[in-house]
Amino acid sequence: MKLKFVALLLIFLINFTVIDSITTITALNNNCYESNIVVKNLGLIRAKLLFALVVIPTSIWLYKKDSKTAIETLKLLTAFSFGIVLNNILNILGGVS
Numbered sequence: 001m002k003l004k005f006v007a008l009l010l011i012f013l014i015n016f017t018v019i020d021s022i023t024t025i026t027a028l029n030n031n032c033y034e035s036n037i038v039v040k041n042l043g044l045i046r047a048k049l050l051f052a053l054v055v056i057p058t059s060i061w062l063y064k065k066d067s068k069t070a071i072e073t074l075k076l077l078t079a080f081s082f083g084i085v086l087n088n089i090l091n092i093l094g095g096v097s
Contacts, residue, residue, distance in 0.1 A: 002067065004071060008071060013056070015081045017052055026088070027092050
């Protein structure tokens with residue numbers, strides 16, 4: 001697999017599983033409300049693992065079929081996950097989202 005694809009996948013997974021988890025836990029400890037029904041029912045860590053277990057094989061499968069689409073999709077997922085982290089940081093700082 002090409003380095004760009006692997007790098008994007010790693011950036012997404014680190015941001016989604018580690019940074020987002022830390023900011024979500026911090027926000028929830030500051031009395032922010034969790035509206036995601038999957039997180040409410042499964043818990044944060046289980047929901048993250050479940051999503052990662054879907055994203056990884058799907059991304060690899062898509063890369064084998066169409067590498068350009070796979071890379072663009074990972075860019076979109078990575079940008080979205082950074083947006084979630086930014087939202088969590090704003091919630092921690094007292095913003096309303």
